[in-house]
Amino acid sequence: MKVAFGHSNMDMDCLGSLILVKKLFPDYRLVKSNLIHPAARKLYTLYQDYFDFLTPQDLQGETIENIIIVDTCTAARVKEYFSHIKHSDPKIQIFDHHNLEQCDILGAAVEGGPYGATVSYLGKLIMERGIFLRAEEATIALAGIYADTGRLIYENVRREDFEVSAYLVDMGASLRLVKSFLETIIEDDQILVLNQLFLVISPSVIQGHRILLSYLELDDQVSGLAAVVEKVMDIENPDAYFAFFFIPKKKTLLLIARSQKTRIDLHELLYVYGGGGHQFAASVKLTNQDGPGFYQHFLAYLERSLKPAIRARDIMTRNVHTIRDDATLLEAALFLEENDLTGVPVLDAQGTVSGFLSLRDIMKGRKASQMHSPVKAYMTRNVIISDGQLTMREVERIFYKHHIAHLPIVEAGKLVGIVTHWDYLQYSRRFFSQ
Ligand SMILES: [Mn+2]
Known part of the structure; x- marks a missing residue:
């Protein structure tokens, strides 16, 4: 058996890449993660038939000869699949656009490049081979590029992202549908949190940077909080935003941070607490915390750690x-x-x-x-x-x-x-x- 899958908590780039893998390598079966990222849920729900997914549990007892992994080269992010693959010694091929040198999936062949999305790399292969796509497939793929590149405007964007996007539009991708999949505030509880955040956010200037902070207690976990934080970011346009969410009954603290300055490196800042992500987007989840206490502690840490802003x-x-x-x-x-x-x-x-x-x-x-x-x-x-x-x-x-x-x-x-x-x-x- 030959199988292809992406990372756990599949996002749109992951789904778009899988739909292209299916065109490039028709003898592979696609496997879905048991978790779908909230931002990709709408697309997944509407198009699941096109993927014809197996679940990780379906791999139990099968002999797997070949594996294709898309959109990650981190072993921890594909654990849920490998925990079901036994008595097999598969050849592994990875297609990814993340930091490929840091691949920790042993024995895998890694292919890709610094594109805005994994879809763009696979899309180049599709173009080179002159493979035609159905409008539905093109729409799914384009949603992947748009999601990972912030609609082709993030710094990670390369010309290939545009080329493949153009090809996908030629193949009938629907921009109207893509736009609707990119809408990230969908659930009522997300809107509720968004409204609450506007009541508690406080702007401050730290080391010359305009920093937004918020501390909010939640009764329970809310999915899609990152999208809410990004919405606030869009509206308020600070240099960086640190949003603290604390669930008292679980003693769980979630810190979601976004920045738009290279001088405020969030991965570096949150790494200290066991969190991370990348320069402009990072988060950390802490358990057994005293919420307000950590918030105060973190403020002092920020004052000490932020590099001063560039001045005239x-x-x-x-x-x-x-x-x-x-x-x-x-x-x-x-x-x-x-x-x-x-x-x-x-x-x-x-x-x-x-x-x-x-x-x-x-x-x-x-x-x-x-x-x-x-x-x-x-x-x-x-x-x-x-x-x-x-x-x-x-x-x-x-x-x-x-x-x-x-x-x-x-x-x-x-x-x-x-x-x-x-x-x-x-x-x-x-x-x-x-
Ligand atoms: Mn990606």
């Missing part, structure tokens, strides 16, 4: 071009052109920033035929300046609020740098909101 001084351009306020507009125009600038801080005789001169100001002078007038006659006098301590969020706000493209940074009365749109965009591109 870290990204500003240091050697700032400036112009004296007694220079003529003509000189200023030439100066800007020579240095390829759209604006420049103006200094008075004492070297203090007294204004800002932009191309627009020069234009006004040109229209009035006043190019021999001094800069100070046409410069903008109410310059918005700041010190280097500003966080990136504050810089961004100043740009929007005052419609400016240059922010001179002044410390102890001296101009020490300037932050422009360009600096900000460079930083966002390279560091993704540090």
Whole structure:
């Protein structure tokens, strides 16, 4: 017998990968996990016939020659299947997009790459072999890519994710259905928790990061809490969110964390407590806990452990071009052109920033035929300046609020740098909101 399965608690990438395995390797039977991830439950319920799954229990007593594992290379995540596979020495082939070097499934051949989803890797094979898919199969597969890539916007996205998505749309994948499968807040108790969270979340600034915290006691376990936390994240847009859920009667504490800054590495932060995940999403479950006590303890830990946020001084351009306020507009125009600038801080005789001169100001002078007038006659006098301590969020706000493209940074009365749109965009591109 040849079988294929994914990790326990199957998600949509897992299900999408399995549907493609079935096309690529028709002589394999698919095996389902006894647990379906809440986010994949709707898709699974509606399409279970297409998979024609065996259960892990069905493997009992069978001789298994070949196994394909999708979407994981971690032994602990496929234990529920192997505990039923006895008296077999199967050849194992893995298709995955996680950290393949860390594979701990012994003797397995590992194939894949750093794609956004395992579906994308298998989809490439499907494309290379010119295999056609039914609209239903294409829809299931596309849901897998969209789920694992946040609709093709997460940092893990590669061009292959787009290529395979395009192919799946060609094969008739329904974007309308995919969208409905991606809706993660489905259950009434999730909505209830969402509403309760808005009453208890407290924003705070730790090491310059905007951090959201919440502590909520629940009567019992609620499934799909991670989706609720992500919803809050979407709406509130903090740098990171730490949501504590405590079930007093079970003395169980669940901490779900999400971040959108590389500087706040959640895996690293929660690893200490035996939890983990990855950089931007991690969780930890603790038993035998005093809920409020742990919450307080964790706050102190955060204050100590968070790396300070990037500030204006870290990204500003240091050697700032400036112009004296007694220079003529003509000189200023030439100066800007020579240095390829759209604006420049103006200094008075004492070297203090007294204004800002932009191309627009020069234009006004040109229209009035006043190019021999001094800069100070046409410069903008109410310059918005700041010190280097500003966080990136504050810089961004100043740009929007005052419609400016240059922010001179002044410390102890001296101009020490300037932050422009360009600096900000460079930083966002390279560091993704540090
Ligand atoms: Mn995956």
